[in-house]
Amino acid sequence: MPKEQYLTPNRASGPNSTSRTEPFVKVIAVIATLGGLLFGYDTGVISGALLFMGTELHLTPFTTGLVTSSLLFGAAFGALISGHFAAAAGRKKIIIVLAVIFAIGALGTSLAPDVHWMIFFRLVLGVAVGGAAATVPVYIAEIAPANKRGQLVTLQELMIVSGQMLAYISNAGLNAAWGGEQTWRWMLAVATVPAVALWFGMMFMPDTPRWYAMKGRLAEARKVLERTRAKSDVEWEMTEIEETLSEEENKNKPSLKELRKPWLFKLFLIGIGVAVIQQLSGVNTIMYYAPTMLKAVGMSTDAALFATIANGVISVLMTFVGIWLLGRLGRRTLTMIGQFGCTACLLFIGCISYFMPETVNGQPDMMRSYLVLLGMLMFLSFQQGALSPVTWLLLSEIFPTRLRGIFMGGAVFAMWIANFIISLVFPMLLATVGLSGAFFIFAFIGLFGAVFVIKCVPETRNRSLEQIEHYLHDWLSNDVETRAVRSPERKAESH
Known part of the structure; x- marks a missing residue:
């Protein structure tokens, strides 16, 4: 494929197509992102339970810390395992298996007779959460048309934050309706409902055309494209898929041994960086520990719990904004907005909690409490409106088709390990350096994240997945290999 075609696509199909999205694609996206809803619910419900x-x-x-963080530890390995098997078994089959694991984990935690079984089933749930985080965005990215990929992949982030908000509302509703010591079992058991819906729905969904083509099942790949694309786009995309796979037909089975190639190693590190900077912003310290932090700056228990629901509402609303922005701004631009905005908000919270007095006339300074809450809401606006949606989208786009499952699993593994460590360390940070010190540390780390974004994050908007693969190969190879390959063509043209 000539370089000009994938650097500046100018066709009326593919990335620049004006065709409307086929209804079946929307159905697929909604069903698949039930995995994201389960992801959000299972990570949010524990705060009330x-x-x-x-x-x-x-x-x-x-043991309270183990119950909370065991899911995150399991999620890291769930991402790694599902990424490895997604290439062999298919994206669809992995999601179906994950739905079963979600149901087992939800029922297991709701029936756990003691803390040991609770931790075990939270680990099981973590495997499903991590697997969904790694597999669902890849599935949607590969099955969505190029011109709508950004918005459809970002539905995953919307479902995650919706799941978290649903968990907060479910916790409050079940407690108000029944109360009592057994309420927590119902809170955890509710997650079996979307798990069954995910399993049932995915039974009727196809696998992705790129996975079918990768397995040599080109007729099935074409059938999926005919159901999910406008007629004018089917032939264009099928040709691109076949051309890209023909370049790779002599390559071995996908594995991490591919990292021996310098450009793939660089790309894998960029993917890990994109995944980890989202966690290093400290987002989950706010999602998991918001009531603790707000009580630390003077709020009552009831006010702190109410503010936690506000965090969930803001997250959902700003994810809609993020979906809208992804249709209008580049991935790189939105990543910079999110990273710079989050870092500024972390610095704001640190300054408020450090410089403002804790008490006024012997009473907690409520202005300080409200300003810290304002800082949290501004932070979540940048995080959920920019950084989180674009993180999942970039991870689903930048890896080559053959290696997408494995590399995505590795990047999400790194993300969950970072999440696990930060969630484990944050209470100790609060005890040693206080709220202001903790947020100053996150802001300092955020500055390094900003440098990484400026230097390393690529622009992938308005390119098909195949065009992105060629573009990143040339960019990370410093065009050396490209010049070597294309020099005969230029010599022929010069004559």
Whole structure:
């Protein structure tokens, strides 16, 4: 494919197509992103359930931390495992298996007789959460038309934050309706409903055309394209897929051994960087520990819990904004807006909690509390309106088709390990350096993240997945290989 075609696409099909999105594509996206809803619910529900399970399960501060963070640890390995098998078994089959694991984990945690079984089933749930995080964006990116890929992949982030908000509302509703020490079991059991819906729905969905083509099943790949693309786009995309795969037909089975190639190693590191900077912003310290932080700056328990629901609402609303922005701004631009904005908000929270007095006339300074809450809401606006949506989209786009499952699994593994470490360390940071010190540390790390974004994050908007692969190959190879390959063509043209 000539270089000009993938650097500046100018066709009326593919990335620049004006065709409307086929209804079946929207159905596929909604069904698949039930995995994101489960992701959000299972990570959010524990905040309320912990208030009730402590007595029955005899939780200590240490085991409370294990119950909370065990899901994150399991998620890291779930991402790695699902990424490895997604190329062999297919994206669809992996999501179906993950739906079963979601249901087992939800039922297991709701019926856990003691803390050991609770931690075990939280690990099981983590495997499903991490697997969904790694597989669902890839599935949608490969099945969506190029001109709508950004908005459809970002539905995953919308479902994640919707799941978290649903968990907060479910916790409050179940407690108001029944109360009592057994409420936490119902809170955890609710997650089986979307798990069953995901399993049932995915049974009727196709796998992606790129996976079918990668397995040599070109007729099935074409059938999926005919159901998910406008007629004018089918032949164009099928040709691109075949051309890209023909370049790779002599290559071995996908594996991490491919990292021996310098350009793929660089690309994998960029993917890890994109995944990890989202967590290093400290977003999940706000999502997991918001009530603790707000109580630390003077809010009452009821006010802190209400503010936590506000965090969920802002996250959902700003994700809609993020979906809208992805249709109008480049991935690189939106990543910079998100990273710079989050870092500024972290600095704002640190300054407010450090410089403003804790008490006024012997009473907690409520202005300080409200300004910290304002800082959190501004942070979530940049995080959920820019950084989080574009993170999942970039990770689903930048890796080559053959290696997308494995590389995505590795990048999301790094993301969940970072999440696990930060969630484990944050309470100790609060105890040692205080709220202001913790946020100053996150802001300092954010500056390094900003440098990474400026230097390393590519622009992938208005390119098909095949065009992105060629573009990143040339960019990360410093055009050396490209010049060597294309020099005969230029010599022929010169004559």
